[in-house]
Amino acid sequence: MKLYLLLKKSIIRGYKNVKFHLFETDNVLIYWPNFSKGILLLGFALLVLMGHLSWYVLNYHSENRIWLNEDYYDYRVFTTYCQILLTVVVSCITFLFRRNRLFRKFMGWFIPLYFGCLLIYSAQTVGIYSPAAMAGIVNILLIGFVFYQPKVIYSIAVIVTVYVVAICYLTSIDVMPYAPLFSEQLNQSNFYKNEFWMKSMAILYIPILIISALFFEILLSQWRRKEKRIETLSRVDSLTEVYNRRYVSDFLTSLYKSKDSKYSVILLDLDFFKMINDSYGHDAGDEVLRRVAKILKSSMRYHDVVGRFGGEEFILILPNQSLQLAVEIADRCRKAIHNEAMLLPNGEEIHVSASFGVAISENGKTMHDVIREADQALYRAKSLGRNQVCFLET
Known part of the structure; x- marks a missing residue:
């Protein structure tokens, strides 16, 4: 009973801390250190990976199995678990060395690169030219340009662009299979007339859309709070709290x-x-x-x-x-x-x-x-x- 109460208290305290830092603080997300933004990205990366894994496993064990590549199933599940484990390891290392100045500076640059590469790898499995992949890449770039300094996001964008171009080229010369997640039956059909493919594109894109919307909602919420506070400070005497x-x-x-x-x-x-x-x-x-x-x-x-x-x-x-x-x-x-x-x-x-x-x-x-x-x-x-x-x- 004591353990339950302690756990409940810890969860409530953690929820309040997260709520405060995201929605109630005057420290706007856009002004956070890159290291702190990276920690937030790692949390979102875990949510996306677990969402993709759930979608894949549930569809494989349903009537939609005919549209999935059975030979690729074990490999994709294994790589997704590896991605989740790697993200957890990166999160733990980030926490352990969070007080090291050089480490914080490096991770502030590395984590958004890591996040982008994770999503591009996932995009390659469903087709790098697919609507979900393209929309996801555009959304991530928009987040990056809004939340990070140009020198950070441009250096990352160069690496990510090379990665995407390499995937596109290798796919075009048949060195890499296009959309290996899907069965040959689906890849040879008319995509836009296939109900499973259309739903899959929407479902796979939804987590990215939610992340983007959540990031911007956090930013706007913090920005509105800061603007309201600035407006109040411009009208009210800080000592007496009457009008100035x-x-x-x-x-x-x-x-x-x-x-x-x-x-x-x-x-x-x-x-x-x-x-x-x-x-x-x-x-x-x-x-x-x-x-x-x-x-x-x-x-x-x-x-x-x-x-x-x-x-x-x-x-x-x-x-x-x-x-x-x-x-x-x-x-x-x-x-x-x-x-x-x-x-x-x-x-x-x-x-x-x-x-x-x-x-x-x-x-x-x-x-x-x-x-x-x-x-x-x-x-x-x-x-x-x-x-x-x-x-x-x-």
């Missing part, structure tokens, strides 16, 4: 361009914030800023904007809000900040306060005019003793 000044400016611009939109702006500045940094350290100051940001966000409507305007200064933008209600909201935020016990990293609790300035977009004011009035009102609140809300009479 750039986003605030863009949002105000959009409100200003919408001529019929009225909005209020609240500027607030933490009182004596420099004293907090000097007395308790910058970690304490950062914690205070984060806590204030949370208070502000919890006090706003879902469509209001909370932003960090710089340093210890925050800005609140309230679309379609009157000056009177904006002042009431500012005072509610002021009280919430003043009453909050800020727990510092050292375990000590302190109380802070903030001064607020409020302005509203009226009488054709530009967004710069509104911010300037809010800033003047904030300066007035500070000059009157701090920890209060002010607005300019218009």
Whole structure:
């Protein structure tokens, strides 16, 4: 029972690790080291080889046996098992010497070459000119050009091309049999009218198609996640997780361009914030800023904007809000900040306060005019003793 639970836990942990590295990490597959890409390729190679072996054995022991070359069966099964064993051995060696820098560099180049040669050998057994073979080769090249640097994939492409040309030439002069996997009866028939051959081409190509689709899905998933994160970072202040000044400016611009939109702006500045940094350290100051940001966000409507305007200064933008209600909201935020016990990293609790300035977009004011009035009102609140809300009479 304990062994079962341990195995179950290991499988779950392994699944979560794979899921994280393929779909949840910000480290996009295309930027992985070639060595790490190679490990992924080895896993896919094993899946393809086992799929081909299963297809071959199942068809041989069915009514489709007449379409397969019985003299070639034992040899092909043996070579496929050898390929699987060799791939497992390569995987084990890769794991054992994974910390060696020169080995990692070599395997980053060798594994995609090995993967390509495995598939080309399989393609030769079903006919190098067959749809499954041609489509598979094209797909592998596309994967290579997307995921690997040109110097790697071009050097591999040269070797693979020589290999393919050699197979084609030897086949054309009857030194190598064409499609030795299939019986003479099938090879002499009209391929495209043979239902077994048509299904075989589709089934043999499907694993390559799935691999290609999976590779690109992994890439796109990681890329979308990275793009989303970049977009978020471009709009959000990393410390406080409220909007940054750039986003605030863009949002105000959009409100200003919408001529019929009225909005209020609240500027607030933490009182004596420099004293907090000097007395308790910058970690304490950062914690205070984060806590204030949370208070502000919890006090706003879902469509209001909370932003960090710089340093210890925050800005609140309230679309379609009157000056009177904006002042009431500012005072509610002021009280919430003043009453909050800020727990510092050292375990000590302190109380802070903030001064607020409020302005509203009226009488054709530009967004710069509104911010300037809010800033003047904030300066007035500070000059009157701090920890209060002010607005300019218009």
